[in-house]
Amino acid sequence: MASFNKVILVGNLTRDPQVKYTTGGTAVTEIGLAVNRQWFDKQSNTRKDETTFVDVTLWGRTAEIAGEYLAKGRPVLIEGRLQLDTWDDRESGQKRSKLRVVGENMTMLGSRGDGGGAPGGGGGRSSGGARGNDAGPPSQEPSDFGGGGYDEPSGGGPVDDVPF
Numbered sequence: 001m002a003s004f005n006k007v008i009l010v011g012n013l014t015r016d017p018q019v020k021y022t023t024g025g026t027a028v029t030e031i032g033l034a035v036n037r038q039w040f041d042k043q044s045n046t047r048k049d050e051t052t053f054v055d056v057t058l059w060g061r062t063a064e065i066a067g068e069y070l071a072k073g074r075p076v077l078i079e080g081r082l083q084l085d086t087w088d089d090r091e092s093g094q095k096r097s098k099l100r101v102v103g104e105n106m107t108m109l110g111s112r113g114d115g116g117g118a119p120g121g122g123g124g125r126s127s128g129g130a131r132g133n134d135a136g137p138p139s140q141e142p143s144d145f146g147g148g149g150y151d152e153p154s155g156g157g158p159v160d161d162v163p164f
Contacts, residue, residue, distance in 0.1 A: 005081040005082055007078070007079070007080050007081060007082055007101050008077070008078070008079050009033055009054060009056075009078045009101065010035070010075065010076070010077045010078075010109070011033040011034050011035035011036065011054070011075070011076070011078075012034050012073055012074065012075050012076075013031055013032065013033065013070055013071065013072050013073060013076060014031075014032035014033065014034050014053065014072065015031070015072050016070075016072050017030075017031050017058075017063075017066045017067045017070050018030075018067065019063055019066070019067035026059060026060060027059065027060055027061070027063040027067075028058070028059055028063050029057075029058050029066055029067055030055060030056070030058075031055075031056050031058065031066060031070070031076075031103075032053060032054070032055060033053070033054045033055075033056055033076070033101075034051050034052075035053075035054060036049065036050070037049070037050045037051075037052070054100075054101055055098070055100045056078055056080065056100065056101045056102075057083075057100060057102050057103065058106065059102075059103075062103060062104075062105070062106050065106070066106060069108060070108065074108070074109075074110065075108075075109040076106060076107065076108055076109055077106070077109055078103045078105070078106055079103070079104055079105040079107075080101045080102050080103040080104045080105070081101070081102050081104065082099055082100070082101060083099070083100055083101070083102050084097055084098070084099055085097065085098050085100060
């Protein structure tokens, strides 16, 4: 039987990323993502909101880019896979488990001023794949992230003819 494990999330960071390094020198960061869902409840005739909090692990250059350019409140798109972590609780001795996302690609959304006012920005640029378990090499070079954001239109006003 075939299997498929792919997750795509768009949400806002719940905290600033803190990059750590393994003993082998690989960067890793844990980020929290708040994913919002809105719908209209016909029975109560009201708009309902639901927020799901998801823990995401980023590896390699993707983790370093997240630590450099992302901040609390910043919108981001994460592509990755689900991973189940299991352990024995030290206090109760019971088996515990937690489902998390291992991010393989990250796309920074919004502009420089969105969210927590993160330095740099990225305006939709995508980081390379995460280095870690079975992820491949990054799809873009780190030099693609130096400028951050797109250039402002030369006319000074908003551009209405977006090509997509």
